[in-house]
Amino acid sequence: MEPVQSKSAAQESEVKNPKGELALIRRLAAELGCAGIEAAGGRVPFGDDMAELSTDGKLLWTTDMLMEGVDFDSRVHTWRAIGRKAMAVNLSDCAAMAATPVAALCAVALNNALSMEEALELIRGVRDGGLEFGCELRGGDTNSWNEPTVIAVTVAGRMDSGRAPVRRDGARAGDAVYLTGPVGGSILARHMTFCPRLDVARRMVSELPVRAMVDVSDGVVLDLWRVCQASGCGAVLDEQLVERAIHEDAHRLSQTTGQPSIDHALYDGEDYELIVALGAGVDPAKCSEVGLLQIGEFVPGDELAMRGVDGRRRRLEVRGWEHFR
């Protein structure tokens, strides 16, 4: 662990560098909030994994854009796998809200060098990635240009049987921090092949006191920090527990990068496991039955820290994948 950069340090760096996706989203939330997108009245706040489509909260939607050279590499990945990922990142957002995906649209800017078959494979990947989870591709927009390929998928999801969307602002001090699976080292392959946690999300909301969820797209620490920020609390991770949630890919990657594997677990993006806040009184047996791994707890304040094996608390640096630096 490096000396630590807390939330306030992150905000400081934002002042020095007025760019950064976090700052952009904060500015947008402030401006768009004025247009009526507020957390008030039970509405899903701007910046959650999905936005409201119907204002009764029964229909949600989300969009994600993937770019060649940033989110995928067509020299390495098949076009079908790329299409599947473009769908899966959106399904992961559905999982994070406990929504059931229903239908999708897909817009592409294809590099002109692609063949017809490659273009079709890309869209087939989107279609099949959705059908696996009952989400039908309904239409889209096809464009081409001489620059790298871009694909943006939009997915609509519905809330079942009167359930409210699980937002990221519902965590409270005293809640436990869980992960739906081990994390880190996704770049070795899992960032292209992960399974969106729709099934476990559905099971959790019916069997466990789920207070908040988010999917790990930009790193456990950064995404957990977003839950803390939205919920108005802090979190303390337990190093011994985190050690048990390190994916074997993080250990393998660590041998190449020389970084501690726990750093890969905490800071690598694109794991697409869910971070879950579970309220008090949760049955540990039930949690492990569902495959959940506890890694810490939410605490009062706004600090993000790690309780080391030596029992000492150290601040966690808030960093991870951030666009637009």
Place this chain on the structure above:
Amino acid sequence: MEPVQSKSAAQESEVKNPKGELALIRRLAAELGCAGIEAAGGRVPFGDDMAELSTDGKLLWTTDMLMEGVDFDSRVHTWRAIGRKAMAVNLSDCAAMAATPVAALCAVALNNALSMEEALELIRGVRDGGLEFGCELRGGDTNSWNEPTVIAVTVAGRMDSGRAPVRRDGARAGDAVYLTGPVGGSILARHMTFCPRLDVARRMVSELPVRAMVDVSDGVVLDLWRVCQASGCGAVLDEQLVERAIHEDAHRLSQTTGQPSIDHALYDGEDYELIVALGAGVDPAKCSEVGLLQIGEFVPGDELAMRGVDGRRRRLEVRGWEHFR
């Protein structure tokens, strides 16, 4: 007019050149149709201006992606104007289905050289372009990279008071072909500043026998051909009528390009006027009151032709803006 390329000539060129957006969409329609997106049972067919979001046809959605250097030029256009266009092209799709826009999402891949203010201006353009027409920007996805900026907006729209979406497959031989305004030469400025024809669309569906609509994004001839293809009929344009529907920008542009202004009217893209099929018995006075311009009529067969001032019919070459050649 050049010697003419009919529909079948276009299909021939597709065989020689197996790429092209039209061929891609046809292939996708065939493949995705198998997944249940069919014209059967009153459902909106794949490839219309909007797709169904709810299968009762009450909620539709559409997505459009704009790319730097293809759809806009940030050296010339302000970021706010670019954002407005990204919204407006989607609102134009709503107009073409006679849907009322409700809410939007926006995904961007920002070129890393953009400043925070430029990024905000882009999104403000999207937001304000929507609010003008009651369409609220609810969320999205922010990314950045070193390549040119891409923006994809998705808009959901609802059908009011039991109305069905106006599809592009409802034209019948004998229907008249109308435009909601003069066309051609949009590149001079209107492609960035056009007003989506939501108001006139709403008025038309309540006051006139509207059978089919499409917006002119890729050129009058190409988009009219799409209506003909979907509807199973042909169309004959009347040169004298078309002459009256040439935008003054087409005349101005003609002086620079040396092309006849009628060619600009027929083949330039991004006019975002609506092509409307009106059934028999329509009151011409009502049409001109609404600002509609008749340019021809739908006929049996599958040919697209122009009746010249000399009374002779010539086939119209089916071409226009097509991606992925």
